[in-house]
Amino acid sequence: MNCKAIYISATILSSFIFFSCKKEIIKSVPKTDSTSIKTEALKADSTVLNPNDSLYGLVDKSVIGTQFLTKSSLAPRLKKLLGADYDQMIANWNTETPFEKQDNILHAWGCKQHDCNTYSYDLYIDVKNNKINVYKFAKSELTILKEDNFEIELKDNFLKDLNIKKQNIETKK
Template identity: 30%
Template sequence: MKKILPLLLVMILWMSCDKIKSIRDADEKEVIEKEIVPENIIEEKKVVKETHEIVIPDVPLGFLVTYEGKYAAREKLFENEDFASRLKSLDRFNYEALLKNYNTETPVSIVDNVVHMSGCRQHDCPASAYDFFIDLDNDNINIFHFRSNMLRVYQEKGFIELPPAFAKEMEIKKSNAGIGNTETTESKYEL
């Protein structure tokens, strides 16, 4: 027992010295990191984040910019009277089917003042999927409605010229859905 007690004391002292050293090393590392990153840069970043305001364009559907990064159905966009009335007035567009089938969705994105959002029937995107494009500059709505390997485009005032990223995405979706493919009727559409 007399031999174990001194050995135990030596081990406790050795472990506590390592603990103190690691705390001191961590404190030194923290000081070095603070010295490398000047505080005024951090303050400037905070100012930029705090002053970022959404500028709503003075156009009929300009309010849509407030939905960027959000989910249209979750935010009840389709219940907005102005937007809903525009959708309901599209020739041959079934607004009620949209409400029923738009329950899995992507967030709203905006490129070059063209708003894009997409949604589909939960667990069955190939059967009924929608891609919306709203040109804020020209006050125009286009809806691409995929049903299996068929595509119907609803347009309010003609086709919208899509920004390259959106155009590429639509070409991929058309290809996945088998649009224009006469060899199969199977759609692999995905949001």
């Protein structure tokens, strides 16, 4: 090969390498508020539960972050149990505690942001018996929703916390 052909080949090859490695320049940054950033972060870090996932894996996890109320394998059962109250629970579950475990019972609590006295919910899941109970506190009234009329037996700290909430609504009446 002659020198001129080698020079042209090397120039074409180096140009090709140079242009293929060029980084894409971001021309605009999308504008968002802090709420959407927080929501997107939760979606990105969330664990959507599949039917094969262990419920005990929920301990110390956020109900909102795991999308438990809407995308878990128990969401259709919750919807059936709550009926017309399901959408209200989803809308008002803004402030929350993570799931906690006591024996075979999982518990999480959520309420309407800046208005926990008006709407709050205690969600109990009996993992051993595969049953759900929801205690809905709305406008100083308690409604207990029991899946298949099965009452989950609460004790120790879960029972103590629930009794305090019941006493608080009695005082408000």
